[in-house]
Amino acid sequence: MNQSDEELIAAVAAGDREAFGALYRRRRPDVYRFALHMTGVAAVAEDVAQEVFLTVIHDARRYAPDRAAVVAWLLGIARNHARRRLAERRYEPLPEPGSEPGVLVDPAETVSRSRQLAELRQALSSLPVPYREAVVLCDLQELSYQDAAAAAGCAIGTVRSRLHRGRRLLAARMRGERHAFAGWPLPGWM
């Protein structure tokens, strides 16, 4: 099947079951990865991916191809569901690094690299949500600034600044600056 994402979404909106199955199989990995990086828990990422495609069933006709790529639109939906999940478990402890079943570390990696990855995951999980979103969308999902802005529901300039701050916060965290987030301006709704 060589249909583009946009063609698949249009077919889904017209009630094409096969197109929905194809879109799910093609884009579930992107949605799952995003949700996993945002929440840090594989089971929650599975739930978020499920909720995203349930939303697609009802909202496929609302997709506007001139506003964002399909992946960005899907990740925008995933962002809303992931935020709700994060709000629900706001006071729960963060998962232990490396305990997530969906995150595998190459055994050939050196111990230091493995540790660095585990610490990076932990630092990412503790990043304030807007900065985490920017880092995940741009650096891990490799979305363009435009698509990341569409997914995050903000301006491109906002994505750039959040990404810049997010990277600096991550680097500071990785250097061991435990209070790296102190003093950083956060959006009003945080």
Next chain:
Amino acid sequence: MNEYNDNIDDIDLALALRRLAETTSVPPANPAREAALMAAFEATVRVSPRTPIVRPYWGMAGLATAAALLIVVVLSPVRAGRHGIPPAGEQASHMSLPSSSSRGVQPEPVPGEFFVVPGAATLPAMESGSLVRMDLPVSMLPSLGVTPPGGLSGVVKADLIVGQDGLPRAVRLLN
């Protein structure tokens, strides 16, 4: 944090992020979840068939026509059986609908027992849901906790009880 991160800079961070992206694996899709999604899709499409886009003025004209017809029906006592009184000497007559057998409708398949889907007990309590009839691949039955009858292949008709979260709670096969 520790001795491994003392000299991290932007390039290190970019490399580490790249490595994190590359080492994040995605488990294969759970067949039960996929089946539930497909069932939800079919149920939604069946409930809300896609309607063609109608220009607004045609909609307005349609509404006006419907309103006019409604007024005529309500104000006509002779034809409004529920609202009006039949004229003297006139008996209300009813035409019986043809029975389903006379219309050549296929007999409904006989449903079997419902089986709870594995793992359904650990799911959140079911607050609402829907009963979805669908063609299930036989190969998918074991993941739903049903042992397919011997020699069966292809697809079977089945009813799924799907909860508010889109996940199946129970399944039954139709004979």
